[in-house]
Amino acid sequence: MSKLEVRHVSVNYAGSGGQNTLALADVNLALDPGDFVVALGASGCGKTTLLSCIAGFMQPSEGEIVLDGRPVIGPGAERGVVFQKHALMPWLSVVENVEFGLEIRGVSAQKRAAVAAGYIDMVGLKGFEQHHPHELSGGMQQRVGLARALAIDPRVMLMDEPFAALDAQTREAMQAELLRIQNREKKTMIFVTHSIEEAVYLADRVVVFTRRPSRILEIVDIPLPHPRWEDPEEFRARPEFVRLRLHIAKLLKGAHA
Numbered sequence: 001m002s003k004l005e006v007r008h009v010s011v012n013y014a015g016s017g018g019q020n021t022l023a024l025a026d027v028n029l030a031l032d033p034g035d036f037v038v039a040l041g042a043s044g045c046g047k048t049t050l051l052s053c054i055a056g057f058m059q060p061s062e063g064e065i066v067l068d069g070r071p072v073i074g075p076g077a078e079r080g081v082v083f084q085k086h087a088l089m090p091w092l093s094v095v096e097n098v099e100f101g102l103e104i105r106g107v108s109a110q111k112r113a114a115v116a117a118g119y120i121d122m123v124g125l126k127g128f129e130q131h132h133p134h135e136l137s138g139g140m141q142q143r144v145g146l147a148r149a150l151a152i153d154p155r156v157m158l159m160d161e162p163f164a165a166l167d168a169q170t171r172e173a174m175q176a177e178l179l180r181i182q183n184r185e186k187k188t189m190i191f192v193t194h195s196i197e198e199a200v201y202l203a204d205r206v207v208v209f210t211r212r213p214s215r216i217l218e219i220v221d222i223p224l225p226h227p228r229w230e231d232p233e234e235f236r237a238r239p240e241f242v243r244l245r246l247h248i249a250k251l252l253k254g255a256h257a
Contacts, residue, residue: 003031003032003033003034003035003067003068003155003156003188004029004030004031004054004065004066004067004156004188004190005029005030005031005065005066005067006027006028006029006030006050006053006054006063006065007028007063007064007065007066008026008027008028008062008063008064009024009026009027009028009050009053009060009062009063009064009065010022010024010025010026010027010060010061010062010063011023011024011046011049011050011053011058011060011061012061021212022212022213023046023049023212023213023214024046024049024050024053024060024213024214024215025213025214025215026062026063026215027050027063027214027215027216028216029207029216029219031156031188031190032188033186033188034186034187034188035188035189035204035205036182036188036189036191036202036203036204036205037189037190037191037203037204037205037206037207038190038191038192038193038198038199038202038203038205038206038207039051039190039191039192039193039207039209040193040194040195040196040199040206040207040208040209040248040252041194041208041209041210041211041214041252042194042211042252043194044211044212045209045210045211045212045214046209046212046213046214047192047194047209047214048160048161048192049214050214051081051158051160051190051192053065053072054072054079054156054158054190055075055079055081055158056072056073056074056075056076056079057075059073067079067155067156068155077101077105077152077154078154078155078156079154079155079156079157079158080149080150080152080154080156080157080158081149081157081158081159081160082142082145082146082149082157082158082159082160082162083145083160083162084160084161084162084164084165085165087145088133088141088144088145088148089133090132090133090134091132092132093129093130093131093132094120094125094128094129094130094131094132094133094136094144095113095116095117095120095129095130097133097144097148098116098119098120098144098147098148098151099112099113099115099116099151100148101148101151101152102115102116102151102152105152115151116129116147116151117129119147119148119150119151120147122147122150122181122184123143123144123146123147123177123181124143124177125140125143125144125147128140137170138165138166138167138170139166139170139173139174142162142163142166142174143174143177145162146162146178146181150181150185150187154187155187155188156187156188156189156190157187157188157189157190158189158190159189159190159191159192160192161192161193161194162174162191163175163193163198164193164194164195171198172232175198175201175202175229175232176228176229176232177229178202179202179226179227179228179229180227180229183226183227191203196245196248196249196252197236197245199248200222200224200241200244200245200248201228201232201235201236201241203222204221204222205219205220205221205222206219206220206222206248207219207220208220208248208251208252217251218251220244220247220248220251222244223240224238224240224241224244
């Protein structure tokens with residue numbers, strides 16, 4: 001059984017004057033446990049809408065999302081979400097932000113502290129536990145958001161362009177960090193981006209979307225070896241990486257012409 005299934009999902013947005021906008025049209029996708037899938041397409045093509053349906057923030061107009069055999073009907077702790085904007089609570093420290101989801105679930109203070117410490121260390125923020133978000137760089141804030149999502153031990157991680165607002169150097173560092181974490185945690189991941197290079201670097205499979213009404217144009221397997229983070233520059237220069245990047249670029253150019 002697939003870990004996550006998107007079955008014939010379409011989404012209509014109700015507009016003014018009774019007119020609807022079809023954002024997604026008959027999208028089908030299946031992810032097995034541990035898959036790292038990247039949804040790729042132009043801004044506004046419906047990638048975030050799909051992620052919102054999987055997260056349970058909205059319901060499809062047609063079709064269904066199924067996780068471990070059960071329909072998704074709302075948000076749940078089995079799905080962790082990392083947003084483009086870190087969405088940290090500014091009045092809480094790093095450790096308090098990471099502990100927040102565990103506290104809501106009634107986890108004891110001692111266990112919360114132990115879990116948070118492990119993930120803070122994992123994302124490279126040991127020593128910053130008592131800092132507040134405004135005292136951190138953008139990349140550090142995103143690390144906190146990632147640690148907070150991982151701390152609740154979700155079965156699926158949903159990431160909506162989490163590195164888009166970062167400078168190029170920080171973005172590349174965060175991509176490598178995410179691959180290290182995935183190598184350790186083996187989470188099922190869906191990552192949304194409009195960067196072809198980011199998609200090819202991170203993914204096991206890249207799901208290429210058309211413009212609205214958005215459909216899956218092609219699912220591109222990325223059979224590149226792991227680990228990929230040890231020398232990212234060399235990895236991106238490999239002929240197979242370049243070939244895959246050019247192939248996807250041509251797909252998008254044809255779909256968006």
